[in-house]
Amino acid sequence: MTAVLAVLAISGCSLKETERGTVGFVEGYIGGVVSDEPRAALIGRDVLSAGGSAADAAIAVYFTLSVTLPSSASLGGGGICVIHDRKTGKVETLDFLARAPNSIPSSATRPTAIPANPRGFFALYSKYGRLRWAQLISPAEKLARFGTRVSRAFAQDLAAVNEALIAESDTRRIFGRSDVAAVKQEGDFLTQLDLSGVLGVLRTKGPGDFYNGRLSRQIVEAVTQAGGSLTVEDLRNYVPVWRETVKVPLGNETAHFATPPAAAGPLAAQMLAMLADDDKFEDAKADERNHLLAEAALFAYADRGRWLQADGLSSVDANFLVSKKRIQSLMQAYRPDRHVAANSLSPALVQRLENPSATGFVTVDNDGSAVACTLTMNNLFGAGRIAPGTGILLAAIPGPGGRGPTPLGPMLMVNENVKEFFFGAAASGGVTAPTALINVAARTLLGKQKLRDAIAAKRVHHGGKPDLLYYEKGLGADVLSALSGRGHRTVETTALGRVNAISCPDGIPPEPETCEAVTDPRGFGLAVTAD
Numbered sequence: 001m002t003a004v005l006a007v008l009a010i011s012g013c014s015l016k017e018t019e020r021g022t023v024g025f026v027e028g029y030i031g032g033v034v035s036d037e038p039r040a041a042l043i044g045r046d047v048l049s050a051g052g053s054a055a056d057a058a059i060a061v062y063f064t065l066s067v068t069l070p071s072s073a074s075l076g077g078g079g080i081c082v083i084h085d086r087k088t089g090k091v092e093t094l095d096f097l098a099r100a101p102n103s104i105p106s107s108a109t110r111p112t113a114i115p116a117n118p119r120g121f122f123a124l125y126s127k128y129g130r131l132r133w134a135q136l137i138s139p140a141e142k143l144a145r146f147g148t149r150v151s152r153a154f155a156q157d158l159a160a161v162n163e164a165l166i167a168e169s170d171t172r173r174i175f176g177r178s179d180v181a182a183v184k185q186e187g188d189f190l191t192q193l194d195l196s197g198v199l200g201v202l203r204t205k206g207p208g209d210f211y212n213g214r215l216s217r218q219i220v221e222a223v224t225q226a227g228g229s230l231t232v233e234d235l236r237n238y239v240p241v242w243r244e245t246v247k248v249p250l251g252n253e254t255a256h257f258a259t260p261p262a263a264a265g266p267l268a269a270q271m272l273a274m275l276a277d278d279d280k281f282e283d284a285k286a287d288e289r290n291h292l293l294a295e296a297a298l299f300a301y302a303d304r305g306r307w308l309q310a311d312g313l314s315s316v317d318a319n320f321l322v323s324k325k326r327i328q329s330l331m332q333a334y335r336p337d338r339h340v341a342a343n344s345l346s347p348a349l350v351q352r353l354e355n356p357s358a359t360g361f362v363t364v365d366n367d368g369s370a371v372a373c374t375l376t377m378n379n380l381f382g383a384g385r386i387a388p389g390t391g392i393l394l395a396a397i398p399g400p401g402g403r404g405p406t407p408l409g410p411m412l413m414v415n416e417n418v419k420e421f422f423f424g425a426a427a428s429g430g431v432t433a434p435t436a437l438i439n440v441a442a443r444t445l446l447g448k449q450k451l452r453d454a455i456a457a458k459r460v461h462h463g464g465k466p467d468l469l470y471y472e473k474g475l476g477a478d479v480l481s482a483l484s485g486r487g488h489r490t491v492e493t494t495a496l497g498r499v500n501a502i503s504c505p506d507g508i509p510p511e512p513e514t515c516e517a518v519t520d521p522r523g524f525g526l527a528v529t530a531d
Helices: 002-019 038-049 054-068 117-128 133-146 152-160 162-167 169-175 193-205 208-212 214-225 232-237 264-283 286-307 318-322 324-331 430-446 451-456 477-485
Strands: 031-035 078-084 091-096 241-243 246-250 253-257 359-365 370-376 411-415 420-428 469-472 490-493 498-508 516-518 526-530
Touching: 031 038, 031 054, 031 498, 031 516, 038 054, 038 133, 038 359, 038 526, 054 078, 054 117, 054 133, 054 193, 054 359, 054 370, 078 117, 078 253, 078 411, 091 117, 117 133, 117 208, 133 193, 152 162, 162 169, 193 208, 208 214, 208 232, 214 232, 246 264, 246 318, 253 264, 264 286, 264 318, 264 324, 264 411, 264 430, 286 324, 286 430, 286 477, 318 324, 359 420, 359 498, 370 411, 370 420, 411 430, 420 430, 430 451, 430 498, 451 498, 451 516, 469 477, 477 490, 516 526
Parallel strands: 469 490
Antiparallel strands: 031 359, 031 526, 078 091, 078 370, 091 241, 246 253, 253 411, 359 370, 411 420, 420 498, 498 516
């Protein structure tokens, strides 16, 4: 009898293993995905259901976005992720930003960055992947080959640069309508056959051929033909970088932020640390909280003028920026009853142009591992040109005019002692991205609001220069009166940033029923989870 049971147990395990990779493999809570583009979120959900890790889901989400939202997530772009691995308890940053090539030839009519996403997400897979690599690329390849409908999220991006896309033959051929001289609209059918071919190579060969093989030479030739700037050596030598995170203790948990050159990481970390110090946000009355959010942002932006270098890195250790001493020094100027004039804080305060074009997503699996990423082309649609024959939309080089990774900075919060996940978020929106992120994180983590309510709440932003508090339309006359009474000069705006987040107040894996996955109503994304 014992032998029979043993055989049954072995065959049962074998059967379960053969089912991994099939949607429905995971029973009960599968985790969650939230993304700016709905199709990507649905494919990420399927990967989690099939037994994939949070990293697997993030990879599948990304490659889907390279097809459905290439305006911010093309194979030609780059990004940054914060990753929590439940098995080891480690949280780290993966930097795969789209950097400038070593040199720009005089023949380049529109200089372009080094494509970084394929090697970046393969680095994530190599360390934390569970399913087969090919399975994670295949859905995106099929969408590119057989076509998909343009989502509302992508249609909005297309409309924003209609004339520029129509002016270029390759972008017009792919993103334009056949009947009129205009870009595709929501619901139009989009096929990208050249891109599907490149995705097919990535599926079968990994990124090796893309960066150091026949495909790499084809890409370089195509980039040159498009007027871009790229060499075989640029591709071959590109390497993603694993970094430590910027850490902010919050009781038993620790909030982890991306490190520079994703400069929004330490900036947002400082804001959260100021709000949490001595329970300031938690203890503040309702009419003070927006003032406190705005002043913390102002103090952090003023401090950024002291540590942010021209190359996007920090002049001091990033974790020193959130040390108790530094945070208390910044908050010395705070007055609960009045606004502190920006020009009294730092002569280093400057008004910066910052790239608002990015996309963020968060994935969490049922084990409690999590990934939060923000991706960019350094400009909406990058350089605005496609490398002929590849379908790859090329990223702009980082540099003047706000192009670059300065506004990027996703976050995760975990309990490092028990290795549980509690919160993850990614924001976009240029200079307002870190303040949008902390508007949500502070209300959720410190104010104990439901995530849905925190994301829907009207936001405030103060970047220091000009000395104005920006607020979202509908903030409320009583709130505006309280802010004006404290000396703020206020300016109304439609939206301040876009935040996608997952919150599990009691932690996962033990309490998955407490989890919420929420996409920002200011965008057109999707949040999915299932049990």
